[in-house]
Every structure is written in structure tokens, then in C-alpha cells.
Amino acid sequence: MTKKNLGPCSVNNCQIRPNQYRGITEYALKKAKEKGTYNQYNYLEVGKQLCYPHYLEIVEPDCNNGSSADNNKQDHIIVRKPLSFGEKISLMTRVLYEKQRIEHNILELTPDHFQTILEDAEPQLVRFFDELYNTFIPERRSAFNRKEDKKKVVNICYSIAAIYNRLVNNYSLEI
Numbered sequence: 196m197t198k199k200n201l202g203p204c205s206v207n208n209c210q211i212r213p214n215q216y217r218g219i220t221e222y223a224l225k226k227a228k229e230k231g232t233y234n235q236y237n238y239l240e241v242g243k244q245l246c247y248p249h250y251l252e253i254v255e256p257d258c259n260n261g262s263s264a265d266n267n268k269q270d271h272i273i274v275r276k277p278l279s280f281g282e283k284i285s286l287m288t289r290v291l292y293e294k295q296r297i298e299h300n301i302l303e304l305t306p307d308h309f310q311t312i313l314e315d316a317e318p319q320l321v322r323f324f325d326e327l328y329n330t331f332i333p334e335r336r337s338a339f340n341r342k343e344d345k346k347k348v349v350n351i352c353y354s355i356a357a358i359y360n361r362l363v364n365n366y367s368l369e370i
């Protein structure tokens with residue numbers, strides 16, 4: 196196995212952020228010279244790296260018809276693994292901690308506002324409140340009960356945060 200290439204791409208001002216890079220080998224450089232693409236990028240050296248779209252464009256220009264950098268859009272998508280439930284919990288705890296300790300905010304107990312705080316602070320927590328709600332309150336309930344249940348979920352969130360981080364624990368439950 197060769198060592199993993201992590202970039203950056205050696206092409207000047209390359210803005211592509213792919214999930215794959217290729218090392219420039221002597222063979223690759225030779226190919227680029229044969230194909231004529233090297234003329235445009237004559238500063239490339241063996242041992243440096245190229246993002247995959249540029250690698251195809253420079254070293255393998257025949258593999259794609261047209262502009263290879265455009266034909267490999269799937270390489271530009273940043274693949275982010277969804278966070279696990281536990282990771283979201285600790286992220287939420289950090290948000291609550293920062294709100295309380297750093298910004299000296301009072302505890303937010305209105306469910307909608309609580310949800311907005313989480314989502315604004317951390318995009319990865321978008322819909323997390325709903326996820327919690329569905330986890331803890333699975334049955335169908337009346338509108339009034341749903342509202343009350345949401346408040347309970349806020350309580351649960353603060354309780355979890357208190358367990359995770361003692362600094363958030365001066366919150367007393369109102370269940």
C-alpha cells in the first residue's frame with residue numbers, strides 16, 4: 196500500500212476540495228509531457244500531489260471527453276459522515292455550556308427557541324431536537340400534550356448536559 200495522499204493540490208490556486216488526491220510519480224509526469232498537458236503546468240514535480248480532477252486532466256486527459264475537472268463533480272462533494280446520537284449529545288452539551296458560561300445567557304426553556312439556539316449554533320444539530328422528541332415521546336399526542344412534551348424534552352436536554360458537564364448543573368428540573 197502506498198501512503199495516503201492528503202493534498203494539497205500542486206496546481207496554482209486550485210480551489211477543488213476533493214476527497215482524493217494522487218501523488219505525482221515519474222511515470223505520471225512523463226505521461227503529462229507526452230500528452231502535452233505538462234506545458235500548462237510545467238512547475239509540477241515528482242513527489243507533489245494533485246487533486247483527483249486535476250490528475251485526470253493533466254495525466255489522463257484521454258480518459259474523459261471534454262473537461263475532466265467538470266466531469267468529476269462527485270469528487271468535489273465533501274462527504275461528511277452523519278454524527279452519531281452520542282456525538283450530537285456532546286455537541287449539544289457544548290452549545291449549552293457555551294451559552295451559559297461564556298455568554299451568560301439565562302436558561303432557555305421555550306422549546307422552539309431552544310431548538311433555534313441549537314440549530315443556529317451548530318448546523319449539525321438541525322432537527323436534532325425533533326430526533327430527541329421522537330425518541331423520548333414516541334406516541335401520538337394531542338396538541339396540548341405535544342407542547343408540554345416538548346418542554347419535557349428541553350428538561351431532558353439540560354439534564355443530559357448536566358450529566359455530561361458539571362458546569363451546567365445548576366439547573367433544577369421542573370418535571
Ligand SMILES: [Zn+2]
Pocket residue numbers: 204205206209210211245246248249
Ligand atoms: Zn487541483
